[in-house]
Amino acid sequence: MSGQGLIRLHHVPWGRSFRVLFLLCEMGITPDEIIRYSIGDRAMREPGLTGVSPAGRIPALEIDGITIFESSAILQYLCESRPEYGFGRPPGHAExxxxxxxxxxxxxxxxxxxxxxxxxxxxxxxxxxxxxxxxxxxxxxxxxxxxxxxxxxxxxxxxxxxxxxxxxxxxxxxxxxxxxxxxxxxxxxxxxxxxxxxxxxxxxxxxxxxxxxxxxxxxxxxxxx
Ligand SMILES: N[C@@H](CCC(=O)N[C@@H](CS)C(=O)NCC(=O)O)C(=O)O
CATH class of the missing domain: 1.20.1050.10 (Glutathione S-transferase Yfyf (Class Pi); Chain A, domain 2)
Incomplete structure (x- = not known):
């Protein structure tokens, strides 16, 4: 599997980024770093987040040397890059x-x-x-x-x-x-x-x-x- 390097999640507790945390944990992966924000934080409009998620929204995930935003895209990437867990349903699959x-x-x-x-x-x-x-x-x-x-x-x-x-x-x-x-x-x-x-x-x-x-x-x- 891939998964080289640091894994950093941009996160609001119990926000949509919970989806990413949940799937990572299902894979037995704990992020190396979780950067926590609150809704309405100025920090959500600053480059630390907008540099990885242009509209300043969570989740964003830094993984495998790339950054991804949008929870569905992140989850699909995790499924495709780590197919051994069987959490995706690739093209051609009945589901x-x-x-x-x-x-x-x-x-x-x-x-x-x-x-x-x-x-x-x-x-x-x-x-x-x-x-x-x-x-x-x-x-x-x-x-x-x-x-x-x-x-x-x-x-x-x-x-x-x-x-x-x-x-x-x-x-x-x-x-x-x-x-x-x-x-x-x-x-x-x-x-x-x-x-x-x-x-x-x-x-x-x-x-x-x-x-x-x-x-x-x-x-x-x-x-x-
Ligand atoms: N479609 C996006 C939505 C992301 C989103 O809107 N996240 C909310 C938190 S659950 C957010 O960052 N809100 C901050 C804001 O609106 O300023 C996804 O699924 O990742």
Whole structure:
């Protein structure tokens, strides 16, 4: 396998970069260095990050003498450069198309979570969250969870077993229950428990420590819409 040189992850704890940490841990790889940021940090707009991720977003990964940004691209690179773990589904594989769909669909979900984070957590007076937008995005997020629920036929998202698509989903399933009650999604709930029980998830979660991003257990949709 490849994997020469220093591995440095640009990271926000329990942000999308958790996906990278999770897959690396599944491969038994611990980054040599994790540079931690907080959302809103000036450091996210400075060259230490923008030099490796031009829009100043995490994750970015320095590995094998190259740098990569975008979580899905990073995960696909890790799968391709380290095929011995079997976490990708290469061209010609029977699950290839569903794998590609799931890798992108995770970002459809995450963009809704990001909008809800913005409205519930980050807007400060005089800026005001829009109850209508919160309601719509919550419903849309619920719709994506229902879609995922319908796709789970086996232990993981793909019938042949754990893949990078599950690492993509891991961040979403950590964050989505702060906005959508998941008791109506029994398969998803059991799947999330299976993901959390994996040694790679537990190793990544131990590196993360307790989440401090969400101050409440659940964020209700405002009732005045
Ligand atoms: N599609 C990108 C999204 C990256 C992204 O937006 N990350 C968020 C954290 S989860 C971020 O860096 N936000 C900082 C900002 O918006 O300033 C990916 O999957 O890597």
């Amino acid at each position: 290839r198309v569903r794998f590609l769909e799931l890798m992108s669909f995770a970002e459809t979900m995450a963009s809704l979570i990001e909008q809800l984070n913005m409205n519930h957590l980050f807007l400060r007076p005089p800026a005001k969250a829009s109850p209508t937008v919160v309601k719509l995005n919550t419903l849309r997020l619920k719709g994506t969870l229902a879609a995922l629920e319908g796709m789970i036929g086996c232990d993981y998202l793909l019938p042949s077993g754990f893949s990078a698509a599950d690492a993509m989903a891991g961040f979403n399933l950590f964050a989505a229950p702060y906005y959508v009650r998941t008791d109506g999604f029994p398969k998803l709930t059991a799947y999330w428990e299976r993901l959390q029980a994996r040694p790679g998830f537990q190793a990544a979660a131990a590196i993360e420590g307790p989440q401090t991003f969400y101050a409440q257990e659940f964020y209700e949709v405002p009732q005045d819409v």
